[in-house]
Amino acid sequence: MCHDVVFKALLSDFSADSKSEPNLVASTFEHIKNAKINLNTIDNLHVQCPPPWEEHQGAVYICIVMLVEYHVYQQLWYLIEGSAEVSDFPKEEAMSTEDSDVAAEKQRINAYRTSMLTSKDCTDSLLLVNLYKRYGSYIAVDHICVGVPDQECFGLLGQNGAGKTTTFKMLTGDVVVTSGNAYLKGYSVRTNIKQVQANMGYCPQFDAIIGQMTGRETLVMYARLRGVPEENIDYVVNSLIDILLLNPHADKLSEQYSGGNKRKLSTAMALVGDPPFIMLDEPSAGMDPKARRQMWNVLSQVRASGRTMVLTTHSMEECDALCTRIAIMVNGRFKCLGSPQHLKNKFGQGYTLIIQLGTLDDGSTAPNQPVIDFIAENFPGATVFDDHQGYIHFQVPDSGVTLAHVFTLMESIKENLNVQDYSVHQTTLEQVFLSFTRAQVQSKEDKSKSCMTKTCCCICIKAGLYK
Ligand SMILES: Nc1ncnc2c1ncn2[C@@H]1O[C@H](COP(=O)(O)OP(=O)(O)OP(=O)(O)O)[C@@H](O)[C@H]1O
Ligand SMILES: [Mg+2]
Numbered sequence: 479m480c481h482d483v484v485f486k487a488l489l490s491d492f493s494a495d496s497k498s499e500p501n502l503v504a505s506t507f508e509h510i511k512n513a514k515i516n517l518n519t520i521d522n523l524h525v526q527c528p529p530p531w532e533e534h535q536g537a538v539y540i541c542i543v544m545l546v547e548y549h550v551y552q553q554l555w556y557l558i559e560g561s562a563e564v565s566d567f568p569k570e571e572a573m574s575t576e577d578s579d580v581a582a583e584k585q586r587i588n589a590y591r592t593s594m595l596t597s598k599d600c601t602d603s604l605l606l607v608n609l610y611k612r613y614g615s616y617i618a619v620d621h622i623c624v625g626v627p628d629q630e631c632f633g634l635l636g637q638n639g640a641g642k643t644t645t646f647k648m649l650t651g652d653v654v655v656t657s658g659n660a661y662l663k664g665y666s667v668r669t670n671i672k673q674v675q676a677n678m679g680y681c682p683q684f685d686a687i688i689g690q691m692t693g694r695e696t697l698v699m700y701a702r703l704r705g706v707p708e709e710n711i712d713y714v715v716n717s718l719i720d721i722l723l724l725n726p727h728a729d730k731l732s733e734q735y736s737g738g739n740k741r742k743l744s745t746a747m748a749l750v751g752d753p754p755f756i757m758l759d760e761p762s763a764g765m766d767p768k769a770r771r772q773m774w775n776v777l778s779q780v781r782a783s784g785r786t787m788v789l790t791t792h793s794m795e796e797c798d799a800l801c802t803r804i805a806i807m808v809n810g811r812f813k814c815l816g817s818p819q820h821l822k823n824k825f826g827q828g829y830t831l832i833i834q835l836g837t838l839d840d841g842s843t844a845p846n847q848p849v850i851d852f853i854a855e856n857f858p859g860a861t862v863f864d865d866h867q868g869y870i871h872f873q874v875p876d877s878g879v880t881l882a883h884v885f886t887l888m889e890s891i892k893e894n895l896n897v898q899d900y901s902v903h904q905t906t907l908e909q910v911f912l913s914f915t916r917a918q919v920q921s922k923e924d925k926s927k928s929c930m931t932k933t934c935c936c937i938c939i940k941a942g943l944y945k
Pocket of ligand 2: 759
């Protein structure tokens with residue numbers, strides 16, 4: 479019989495008169511001697527003997543930790559599905575509609591010999607070779623190919639659910655690769671995930687911090703894990719706390735951090751130990767503008783010091799400021815690839831012309847129609863993008879229209895059409911992004927989450943969720 483069951487039965491018998499008993503030890507022995515333990519009493523107490531494996535819980539948990547730590551599940555998976563590394567190519571039609579830069583990069587990567595992929599001398603720090611991930615029947619990442627050279631900051635853009643985090647998770651070994659492979663500094667994520675992780679700093683999208691530790695303690699722990707010499711740890715940790723503006727919060731429990739400060743801590747955790755390759759999944763989400771700009775400075779310096787980065791963000795401004803090359807992902811595929819300026823030149827739709835109308839004598843805004851007519855007449859194909867509160871935004875398609883021509887015409891009508899001010903902008907990265915991401919389809923999972931019943935609300939019907 480289990481000891482604690484006997485003890486509880488004795489205790490229930492004993493508790494009634496224990497207060498009146500002067501000698502507690504003597505009375506306890508007396509009760510043990512006299513106690514009538516019968517199994518019915520024990521049943522009434524609803525006390526169950528713990529299953530035998532509970533006695534070996536510690537050993538079981540250690541085994542589970544070891545299985546996870548040494549990626550045994552992934553290794554078994556790759557052993558069974560090993561051939562998928564080279565099979566399962568994308569469909570012909572997908573390849574035929576591919577952007578020329580994306581296709582050229584795919585061709586370049588596929589031309590690498592295996593010995594080159596695993597070579598330490600390869601000029602690309604990171605190589606994604608037909609990387610593919612399927613969750614059930616849903617394709618999250620669809621045969622992406624790219625090489626990220628040393629000292630590059632590569633931006634991975636795409637709207638929610640495009641497959642950015644899944645790509646990161648395959649590189650960190652969090653999820654198994656369905657087919658294809660990735661190589662970091664020549665190490666394969668399929669066979670050398672430990673070396674891949676040793677060369678990588680990672681800031682996950684959702685903060686992986688231990689709430690019961692302070693920010694400083696967390697960084698010290700990471701510094702030790704990353705092998706920073708003991709005498710340098712204080713200096714390294716204090717520098718990171720300083721540059722990421724975490725000083726006022728460094729000694730607070732991290733569970734008490736605000737969202738933005740948690741992101742700062744996660745970014746610091748990725749940078750600790752100066753890893754050669756850094757992956758940042760939306761590091762600036764929720765940061766205030768000052769902290770965000772400070773983080774940009776830090777990341778620019780980190781890159782200038784010879785590190786390579788891959789960054790995802792929903793801030794086009796951040797991408798413009800940091801990234802040397804960008805890929806926009808839609809439904810798990812790369813839709814375009816190149817420097818921010820290259821993408822603006824290639825996919826930009828001319829200029830954005832913003833006109834501010836003057837006011838009339840009675841205080842009302844000058845009429846907009848004469849201005850709209852003038853622009854339509856002089857810039858064929860120009861469309862009104864937005865028109866409110868005296869500001870008209872035109873999209874002028876770039877069909878040989880020079881900036882000089884735009885300025886000359888605008889100066890000539892300024893007086894007559896009561897134009898108070900105007901500005902001309904090149905197409906922004908945001909407009910390029912929007913032109914691609916309109917094509918994103920909702921995953922099955924997202925669709926089912928969007929609306930619970932077919933009669934829930936007219937908004938869903940209007941939005942086309944039900945046809
Ligand atoms: N464990 C999972 N099981 C099934 N589907 C998943 C799983 N994880 C992600 N997905 C699906 O894969 C797709 C890509 O998800 P992912 O998290 O990579 O998107 P993302 O580009 O990072 O989006 P966001 O910008 O919102 O972070 C989504 O449609 C998502 O629903
Ligand atoms: Mg994500």
